[in-house]
Amino acid sequence: MGKFKLQIVVFTIFLLPAQWFAMVSMALAQTPLYEGKNILLVSGTDAGGAGDLRTRAVIPVLKKHIPGHPNIVVQYMPGAGGRKAANHMYKSVRPDGLTIGAMLTGMVQGTIFGETDVLYELDKFIYLGSHARYAPYAFLTRKAAGFNTREKLTASRSVRIGPPPVGHSLYPMARLFTYMLDMKETRFVTGYTPREIDFALERNEIDARVSILDSLLTRNAHWLDKDMINIHATIDIPKGVDHADARLANLPEIESFARSNQDRRLIHLFRGARDTGQPFVLPPGTPAEPVKILREAMRKAFADPEYVKAYEKLTSEPAMPLTSENFEKQLRELPREAELIDLFKKLSGPGPLPKR
Numbered sequence: 436m437g438k439f440k441l442q443i444v445v446f447t448i449f450l451l452p453a454q455w456f457a458m459v460s461m462a463l464a465q466t467p468l469y470e471g472k473n474i475l476l477v478s479g480t481d482a483g484g485a486g487d488l489r490t491r492a493v494i495p496v497l498k499k500h501i502p503g504h505p506n507i508v509v510q511y512m513p514g515a516g517g518r519k520a521a522n523h524m525y526k527s528v529r530p531d532g533l534t535i536g537a538m539l540t541g542m543v544q545g546t547i548f549g550e551t552d553v554l555y556e557l558d559k560f561i562y563l564g565s566h567a568r569y570a571p572y573a574f575l576t577r578k579a580a581g582f583n584t585r586e587k588l589t590a591s592r593s594v595r596i597g598p599p600p601v602g603h604s605l606y607p608m609a610r611l612f613t614y615m616l617d618m619k620e621t622r623f624v625t626g627y628t629p630r631e632i633d634f635a636l637e638r639n640e641i642d643a644r645v646s647i648l649d650s651l652l653t654r655n656a657h658w659l660d661k662d663m664i665n666i667h668a669t670i671d672i673p674k675g676v677d678h679a680d681a682r683l684a685n686l687p688e689i690e691s692f693a694r695s696n697q698d699r700r701l702i703h704l705f706r707g708a709r710d711t712g713q714p715f716v717l718p719p720g721t722p723a724e725p726v727k728i729l730r731e732a733m734r735k736a737f738a739d740p741e742y743v744k745a746y747e748k749l750t751s752e753p754a755m756p757l758t759s760e761n762f763e764k765q766l767r768e769l770p771r772e773a774e775l776i777d778l779f780k781k782l783s784g785p786g787p788l789p790k791r
Contacts, residue, residue, distance in 0.1 A: 471503070476534075477524060495741075500735040515552055516540075520540055521538055524536035534717075536560075547704075551733070559719045560718040570709055573645070574666070575664045576645075576664065577643075582667075591619075594622050595642045596609055598625055614789070616620070651753060659682055672706055673706075674690075708769065714762055737758070
């Protein structure tokens with residue numbers, strides 16, 4: 436074999452493996468990161484509840500928009516208003532982009548209000564977006580009690596208000612309305628479930644309650660149809676939301692009763708903590724590539740008509756999701772002054788209402 440031919444053979448021997456490795460590397464680069472993978476979605480709620488239904492609405496649409504279309508498996512981890520799942524996502528999950536947390540509003544509130552069981556830092560999670568922002572509340576009394584004006588309501592010393600126990604989200608909301616409406620010597624009759632409060636109101640065991648407007652318009656529509664209640668005020672979440680039902684269109688919003696900047700900041704805190712909704716998170720330290728992929732997929736999923744249709748069908752709520760950027764902005768703007776947090780805690784606790 437001539438010297439020239441030998442050089443060609445040697446060159447070919449070295450060239451072919453190099454070409455093969457280059458082709459393999461190119462093929463691997465073109466394979467979606469999530470192809471053939473499973474994503475574990477840790478949910479902070481029980482199966483079948485409202486929070487679960489919201490999450491169920493987005494799962495098939497999210498899968499569609501993640502390149503490689505991975506399988507998404509749900510693991511339920513209820514407890515402590517969502518803080519158990521948040522602790523798990525922060526402390527125990529490997530940050531490889533294969534575990535997503537579907538959190539609850541309690542995750543945000545737990546940090547801001549200094550709950551002792553919080554083992555995570557709210558601002559260190561990586562956020563993919565959030566849904567379930569729509570949650571306007573109304574403060575109402577039964578018409579037979581005779582509190583048909585605000586003056587009569589605030590002048591009375593015997594209004595019986597029926598919230599669920601301390602710790603339920605309806606409890607501090609009822610106390611906030613009482614505080615902002617300047618009601619005196621009210622009696623909080625706790626211990627009812629939300630549904631039992633409905634029956635207690637109809638049986639004249641209580642005079643007033645706070646209700647999510649959607650529940651009022653669906654579960655208790657007969658109260659409006661039969662003119663059984665007076666609605667005194669609402670707290671709109673998000674702020675400025677339009678009420679489709681004309682009977683709710685001209686009600687006073689709670690902020691109209693604010694007398695000081697502290698009052699307005701307190702309402703902002705209540706509203707903002709709820710308005711963050713149910714965020715989807717990745718643990719701190721997740722690499723940039725899966726973060727970019729999952730954020731983009733969530734953004735596309737939230738904008739997909741398939742998600743909107745499924746969400747509104749499953750929840751009977753309007754779909755009003757937040758992108759990761761808007762969620763993080765909202766989180767940054769939440770009031771966190773120590774004096775304000777202390778006031779919120781007093782409103783959320785079992786003690787007497789603070790003086791205004």
